[in-house]
Amino acid sequence: FSAIEITKDYLDRARKFDGSIKAFISLNEDAALRDAEAIDARMLKGEEVGLLAGIPIAIKDNICTRGMKTTCASKMLEDFVPPYDATVVKKLKEAGAIIIGKTNMDEFAMGSSTENSAFTATKNPWDTTKVPGGSSGGSAAAVAAGFAPLAFGSDTGGSIRQPASFCGLVGLKPTYGLVSRYGLIAFGSSLDQIGPFTRTVEDCALSLQAIQGQDSMDTTSYKGKIEGQYVSELQEDIKGLRIGIPKEFFQAGLNPEIAKAMKDSMEVLEKMGAILEEFSLPIMDSALSAYYIISSAEASSNLARYDGVRYGYRSNSFEGINELIVNSRTEAFGKEVKRRIMMGTYVLSSGYYDAYYKKAMLLRSKIKDSFANAFESYDIILSPTSPILPFNIGEKLEDPLQMYLADIYTVSINIAGVPAISIPCGFSRSKLPIGLQFIGNHFSEKQLLKAAYSLE
Ligand code: GLN
Numbered sequence: 309f310s311a312i313e314i315t316k317d318y319l320d321r322a323r324k325f326d327g328s329i330k331a332f333i334s335l336n337e338d339a340a341l342r343d344a345e346a347i348d349a350r351m352l353k354g355e356e357v358g359l360l361a362g363i364p365i366a367i368k369d370n371i372c373t374r375g376m377k378t379t380c381a382s383k384m385l386e387d388f389v390p391p392y393d394a395t396v397v398k399k400l401k402e403a404g405a406i407i408i409g410k411t412n413m414d415e416f417a418m419g420s421s422t423e424n425s426a427f428t429a430t431k432n433p434w435d436t437t438k439v440p441g442g443s444s445g446g447s448a449a450a451v452a453a454g455f456a457p458l459a460f461g462s463d464t465g466g467s468i469r470q471p472a473s474f475c476g477l478v479g480l481k482p483t484y485g486l487v488s489r490y491g492l493i494a495f496g497s498s499l500d501q502i503g504p505f506t507r508t509v510e511d512c513a514l515s516l517q518a519i520q521g522q523d524s525m526d527t528t529s530y531k532g533k534i535e536g537q538y539v540s541e542l543q544e545d546i547k548g549l550r551i552g553i554p555k556e557f558f559q560a561g562l563n564p565e566i567a568k569a570m571k572d573s574m575e576v577l578e579k580m581g582a583i584l585e586e587f588s589l590p591i592m593d594s595a596l597s598a599y600y601i602i603s604s605a606e607a608s609s610n611l612a613r614y615d616g617v618r619y620g621y622r623s624n625s626f627e628g629i630n631e632l633i634v635n636s637r638t639e640a641f642g643k644e645v646k647r648r649i650m651m652g653t654y655v656l657s658s659g660y661y662d663a664y665y666k667k668a669m670l671l672r673s674k675i676k677d678s679f680a681n682a683f684e685s686y687d688i689i690l691s692p693t694s695p696i697l698p699f700n701i702g703e704k705l706e707d708p709l710q711m712y713l714a715d716i717y718t719v720s721i722n723i724a725g726v727p728a729i730s731i732p733c734g735f736s737r738s739k740l741p742i743g744l745q746f747i748g749n750h751f752s753e754k755q756l757l758k759a760a761y762s763l764e
Contacts, residue, residue, distance in 0.1 A: 311344040311351075311362030315406050318364040322409065322455040328436060330428045331449040333369045334377055335409040340364065343406045359518050361404030366450040366459040369410040370417055371502065372491035373397050376407070380493050381425035382415045384620045384640040394491020395526065396460065396502050396519045403518040408456055411446030415642045416611065417467055417495045419443050420714040423705055424644045431701065432474060434740060438698040441471030441714075444505070448475040451505045458515055459505040464496045465599050466693075466718025468503045469730035473693035473743020476732045478512045478760065479505050481718075483751050484725035485530035487516075488523035494610040496603035497528075499722040509731065509761040513538035516753060535754045542761045547581030549759060552686030554589035557717055562695045569734040569742040570692055573763060577690075580762055587685070591678050594671045595720035600712060601655050601668035602723070608652025611645070647708065672723050679724040683749040688759050691717050693730040693743035717745060727753050731760045 319337055326332055347362045367373060370380045372390035374397075379385045393401070400407070414424035422430040422445025430445045432438040433453040440449040444461025448471035451459045461468045463481035472479025480503040487502045494500060504515035517538055523529045553574070558567060578584055616622040616636025623635035641649070655664035682689060695716055704711045721728045726749060733744040744763070748756040 311347040311406065312341065314362055315340050315344040315364050315408065318456055319408055322450075325453060326455060328431065329433055329449050329453050330430045331411055331446045331453060331455055332366070332409040333379055333381065333412050333427060333446065336376060336407050339376070340406050340408045347404050347406070358403035359514060360400065360458070363405050363458060364408045364456050365400060365405045366409050366411050366447055366456040367397065367407055368413050368444050368447050368459075368461045370413060370462060370493040371397060371460065372493065373407060373410065376410065378410065378493070380416050381413045381427055382640065382642065382645070383426045384614050386426070386621065388620060390491070392491065395488035395523045397491065399519050399521070405458070405518070409450070411444070411450055411459060413446055414443035415645050416493070416607070417443040417462055417464055418607070418644045418648050420466070420470060420711050421699075421704065422446060422471070423701065424642060426642055429701060432698050434476060435698070437700055438740065439474065439701055441474030441698065443467040445471045447505050448472055448477055448479070451475070451477055451507065457507065458511060460502060460515075460519070461505060462492055462495070462500055462502050463722065464499045464603055465722050466715040468505065469693050469718050469728060469743070469745060470714060472505055472730040474698040474741065476741030477505050477507060478509055478729065478731050479503065480512050480516060480729045481721065481727060482516060482520065482753060483530070483727040484722075485528055486520050486534065486727070486751065486753070488521070488526040488529050490523055490525035496606040497610060498606060499603055509757055509764055510539060510542060512729070512760070513542060513757050534751065538754055538757050541754055542758060544758055545581065546577070546759055546762045549582040549688065550686045551577060551582050551584045552682055552689045553584060553586045554682075554689060554691060555586050556588065556590055556592050557691040561713070561716070562692060563697055565736045566692050566695065566697070566742050570690070570744060573733045573744055574690065576763065585686070587682065589678055589682055589689070591675050591720050592716060595675055595723055596712065596716055598668040598671040598675065598723055599715070599719035600651070601664050602672065604648045604652035605656050605665055606652070608649045608656065611649055614640070644708070675720055676724045679726055687755060689747040691745045691747065693717060693745040697736050697738070697740045697742070721747055726750055727756055729756050729760050731763060733763065
């Protein structure tokens with residue numbers, strides 16, 4: 309197949325069926341076809357093309373694409389067209405990938421259901437009465453519905469892994485610093501990472517190879533030596549792999565059907581020669597509290613740039629600069645974004661800093677230590693990705709605390725900065741996908757992918 313045939317095929321499918329899924333905020337039809345044509349021409353000439361030559365991809369709408377609207381699913385950036393590409397986008401283009409569209413998300417990546425988008429809610433392709441998860445729900449739905457073989461999202465507290473789990477896909481949150489954040493519109497800068505959604509572990513390995521690497525445009529980018537090859541390492545067996553099972557991740561609140569799917573997968577791993585052992589990792593409650601304090605604090609600072617002055621939405625009615633700022637924000641930010649900004653401003657304010665933000669930072673170092681300790685005894689940690697199955701659209705919208713609980717197994721990973729992958733591991737009786745999470749030590753992506761591959 310030529311790149312143009314493949315691209316046309318996916319675009320046709322997206323045009324035909326996205327009306328009922330709403331994975332995309334914008335399609336990039338003309339440019340995608342032009343790019344595909346260019347790839348075909350280069351291949352015809354025998355030129356060398358990249359790792360993802362001619363592969364259509366979808367990109368979450370908080371990752372900057374030059375000349376293409378990047379809205380963060382917010383009225384604030386509804387007409388924002390970035391003058392530059394995010395480093396990840398630049399790398400993907402160099403690898404020959406064809407960007408076919410930008411995907412829906414929770415506004416500024418705040419949420420777990422993709423219902424917080426200012427434009428529309430995305431539906432789960434497995435059952436359109438259910439949410440696809442969030443905040444990268446559009447990217448997950450795009451791959452699950454067959455609109456693109458690969459999609460990219462961002463994960464601050466679970467926003468790749470949880471939607472991957474809800475949509476029956478592989479989703480990877482890389483080690484903090486492995487993938488450049490330059491051009492990713494910031495939510496919680498010390499937690500954010502970009503990663504892929506794919507149908508297979510092999511595609512995930514390939515995608516990571518394409519986007520990872522040191523970048524001078526991101527000061528938190530890792531400067532040490534990294535693994536360059538993941539795909540060729542996937543074949544190895546997992547005999548002797550030490551897998552820790554944190555018992556706190558399997559207690560009250562875990563859906564019994566998900567618990568059963570975990571047990572079945574553990575048996576398979578044991579049969580293949582992995583050594584499984586239960587241990588205690590009592591970080592759940594503190595991780596959730598620390599996460600919502602740290603991520604909201606960072607968000608309140610990051611989102612202060614939207615003032616209606618330099619770019620983004622500007623209110624039509626104001627007198628003086630203060631009213632300009634207040635009215636622009638009041639009119640253009642959604643409810644959840646305002647809630648996070650207020651929470652963040654509160655925990656950072658001088659009177660409450662010690663009681664909240666400082667405590668959260670202490671918890672953060674404890675959580676890091678707990679993971680470091682665990683990785684002295686285990687190569688990998690196994691848990692469910694989410695305690696619940698994909699829920700009904702609208703079900704948790706009025707109850708933010710219930711929504712926050714959907715991330716109970718994922719947020720601690722971002723706090724510690726370690727990598728984790730969610731892989732499909734069966735279905736509920738109601739035919740909804742279930743996801744299993746493997747957590748690894750810093751820069752152990754190779755091992756994570758190997759373990760994930762063994763369950764495929
Ligand atoms: N659902 C979490 C939140 O609302 C995580 C979001 C994310 O990873 N971007 O903050």
